[in-house]
Amino acid sequence: MEKINTGTPYDDVFRTLINDCTELIIPVVNEVFGEHYTGEEEISFLPNEHFMNRQGTDTKEKITDSCFEIYGSTRKTYHIECQCTADHSMVIRMFEYDSQIALDHGEIKENRLTVTFPGSAVIYLRHTRTTPDAMTVEIITPGGMITYEIPVLKTQKYTIEELFDKKLLLLIPFYIFTYESRFPEYERDNEKLTEMKMEYVQIRNRLENLCKDGEISEYIKCTLVDMSNKVMEQIALKYAKVRKEVTSIMGGKILEYEAKTILQRGIQEGRQAGIQEGRQAGIQEGKKVGLQEGRLKSYIELVKDGLLPIEEAAKRLNMKEEELKKYLEA
Secondary structure: OEEEOOOOHHHHHHHHHHHHOHHHHHHHHHHHHOOOOOOOOEEEEOOOEEEEOOOOOOOEEEEOOEEEEEEOOOEEEEEEEEEOOOOOOHHHHHHHHHHHHHHHOOEEEOOEEEOOOOEEEEEEOOOOOOOOOEEEEEEEEOOEEEEEEEEEEEHHHOOHHHHHHOOOHHHHHHHHHHHHHHHHHHHHOHHHHHHHHHHHHHHHHHHHHHHHOOOOOHHHHHHHHHHHHHHHHHHOOOOHHHHHHHHHHHOOOOOHHHHHHHHHHHHHHHHHHHHHHHHHHOHHHHHHHHHHHHHHHHHHHHHHOOOOOHHHHHHHHOOOHHHHHHHHHO
8 A cells, every 4th residue: 555645844734733732723714614603612523544545556655744533413524635836726725634534434225325524625835826725626427517716815914913913813823924025135134034034923922922821822822833834944945034033033942842742652552442442332433532641641741840830720621620630639
């Protein structure tokens, strides 16, 4: 079996944000799909690995950027891909992913197969005048034609004010793409470079204020800063001055970087526990149990290591401080 993963370092940043800062998905879904989620909904991730069977070829495994369910008034499935640049083959790949996701979760009752396609969208980090606002898939069947649209989110269209007003914090690490075409100019002109630096001072200050006001956690703030630096290091690889100046603002000591390792370890342990539990009480239920246990373990370690206040951990776990203290003392 051949594994296909056409990802870039920016895809890795996107996946890291989706997995480590899951709550930041909700505003993006609201923006792209016109939903009205409050942020209190449960999010459940689906497997990103999908097996494509093609006639006359071996089975191929393709990796999606994100596939998840949101439990609001109803349960809805979403599939979002992050791409550097637009290309005409993207709509083909999206249809392949969407149809496979639908088939993976299809239901057969008697002689009827029911498949539900996910809400599907593409985030473009770069775009041109010809980049569409949406892609369209038309499926002509013996019973008639079916059409669905795949909306496109163009990150370069958003100002700093819009990102914060709409709570699109997930896009902050990619804001640097707005300046990419002017890197040569900034490398030569210190005055113009300073103008860009001041925007990043504003970003950093606003993140600090959101954290101070309790709207985001210290962990999310540090992850956004860390991922912004990772994008900067890659995109400004040939522009040392630009890279140095921006990372000096967004940098600093990332105390939560170690916490990220702890969190990932806890989630992995939780998944393993979930798989074992699933063998006894159903695979799906087991995964949910395992994920919850993993989150609990990770936050207990964060509190014990002094990296996260107990009140913040209890809030993120949706439990009372007294209840969390019992786990800490166990």
